[in-house]
Amino acid sequence: MTVMTGPRHPRRSDALSRARILEAAIEILDTEGEGGLTLRAVTAHLSTGRGAIYHHVTSKDDLLAAAADSIVAAVPGETVRELALGVFEAIDAHPWAGAQLARDPSQPAVLRLWKRVGAALTGLGVTGPARSDAGAALVNYVLGAAAQHAAGARRAADGVSRRDYLEKLAAEWAASDDDELVRESAALLAGHDDRRQFLAGVDIFLAGITR
Amino acid sequence: MTVMTGPRHPRRSDALSRARILEAAIEILDTEGEGGLTLRAVTAHLSTGRGAIYHHVTSKDDLLAAAADSIVAAVPGETVRELALGVFEAIDAHPWAGAQLARDPSQPAVLRLWKRVGAALTGLGVTGPARSDAGAALVNYVLGAAAQHAAGARRAADGVSRRDYLEKLAAEWAASDDDELVRESAALLAGHDDRRQFLAGVDIFLAGITR
DNA sequence: GACATGCTTGGACCGGCGGTCCAATACTCG
DNA sequence: CGAGTATTGGACCGCCGGTCCAAGCATGTC
Numbered sequence: 001m002t003v004m005t006g007p008r009h010p011r012r013s014d015a016l017s018r019a020r021i022l023e024a025a026i027e028i029l030d031t032e033g034e035g036g037l038t039l040r041a042v043t044a045h046l047s048t049g050r051g052a053i054y055h056h057v058t059s060k061d062d063l064l065a066a067a068a069d070s071i072v073a074a075v076p077g078e079t080v081r082e083l084a085l086g087v088f089e090a091i092d093a094h095p096w097a098g099a100q101l102a103r104d105p106s107q108p109a110v111l112r113l114w115k116r117v118g119a120a121l122t123g124l125g126v127t128g129p130a131r132s133d134a135g136a137a138l139v140n141y142v143l144g145a146a147a148q149h150a151a152g153a154r155r156a157a158d159g160v161s162r163r164d165y166l167e168k169l170a171a172e173w174a175a176s177d178d179d180e181l182v183r184e185s186a187a188l189l190a191g192h193d194d195r196r197q198f199l200a201g202v203d204i205f206l207a208g209i210t211r
Numbered sequence: 212m213t214v215m216t217g218p219r220h221p222r223r224s225d226a227l228s229r230a231r232i233l234e235a236a237i238e239i240l241d242t243e244g245e246g247g248l249t250l251r252a253v254t255a256h257l258s259t260g261r262g263a264i265y266h267h268v269t270s271k272d273d274l275l276a277a278a279a280d281s282i283v284a285a286v287p288g289e290t291v292r293e294l295a296l297g298v299f300e301a302i303d304a305h306p307w308a309g310a311q312l313a314r315d316p317s318q319p320a321v322l323r324l325w326k327r328v329g330a331a332l333t334g335l336g337v338t339g340p341a342r343s344d345a346g347a348a349l350v351n352y353v354l355g356a357a358a359q360h361a362a363g364a365r366r367a368a369d370g371v372s373r374r375d376y377l378e379k380l381a382a383e384w385a386a387s388d389d390d391e392l393v394r395e396s397a398a399l400l401a402g403h404d405d406r407r408q409f410l411a412g413v414d415i416f417l418a419g420i421t422r
Numbered sequence: 423g424a425c426a427t428g429c430t431t432g433g434a435c436c437g438g439c440g441g442t443c444c445a446a447t448a449c450t451c452g
Numbered sequence: 453c454g455a456g457t458a459t460t461g462g463a464c465c466g467c468c469g470g471t472c473c474a475a476g477c478a479t480g481t482c
Binding site for chain 1: 310313314315316317321322325326329330333340343344345347348350351352353354355356358359362363380383384392393396399408411412414415416417418419420422
């Protein structure tokens, strides 16, 4: 009864489509971060209403999973190291994807990663059940490292430089505990390079696999 | 002006405290899952209002981080293997903690894990910068694997048995692609044991650092 | 014992979210 | 040209996290 439908709506000339919506979502995610992706923001971006969006997309999760998949799909690389580094850099550039990938192993993006890692391992001569174990270890490591790095990257994006972020984190750690290990880690944090450390981890796993 | 304060409130006999609130939050998380944790659910559980909760806790994130920390704090183990397995089992029992740990590297629970892993590595004779790299790799692997496993455990908890879940996932995978790797993986999924595979990953890591 | 001060409590309130529904329009095909 | 279908936009719903505040209790001071 209180329903009061507004003005009537001619069909838009720039056709709405799943692809266009995905594109808008990724742009919002990249500029505003994960918290900025709301269906209202998407509708505003595309000058449309919610109903139109839901006609092409089943839910916000659907949108996020598809966005993450398109990021992973664009990662280049054949070998394990190339692939791992590619995923790392993609997530460095799109931190929201790091959180998304860690969320659900059955989403398309993760399946895609599995397949490529599997192929790379085959190229290394690893097959059978050993390949499953090695693949799982690599995928889990890459996703875990990416998620952790992405959380830092998200913070660092808030106008704070990475250096300041690390210094603040080091101070936090040092203040929280007198433990010798923590102090040493906090000191190392200053010259810390996530990317280098990530690759060191990949090499540890590769060393473990190839023997 | 429309403010209409209700009946007056005597101080409760069962004192509210951060510890009691944390306890209630963990119970809700364990029974309802991560989505079930709302401040409204917490107030209902403790028969109080929101203001009282926020007097002891600064935000919902604060509550989640503290809950995860108390889970990690309860994990037993000294060696790398014991520790890793302990975290895995804790997250198997509390899947919401898996998602939470992957969210932010600077939260207390992750710092706690870092310290214990560092000590375990020292026990293995790994020190200096190599310990940082190895520690990062291990922590990232454990958190990544835990997050992925937790997502599965959350699904499996929805009245569906783990076996059914795996079968459905295998069918999904097989249907999505004709790739040989995917089919092989789907077949392996039937007899799959996350825990065994997790430990296999830890062993790959250990083999990688001890050479 | 009286009084002032500060800690604790519960609920009204606010802005915003994801998702559903539906009337109205534009295409498509016989 | 008429019937049926796909598309569109926005009103609406129930819920959420967080803020605010008036009222009541505990405690310290003289």
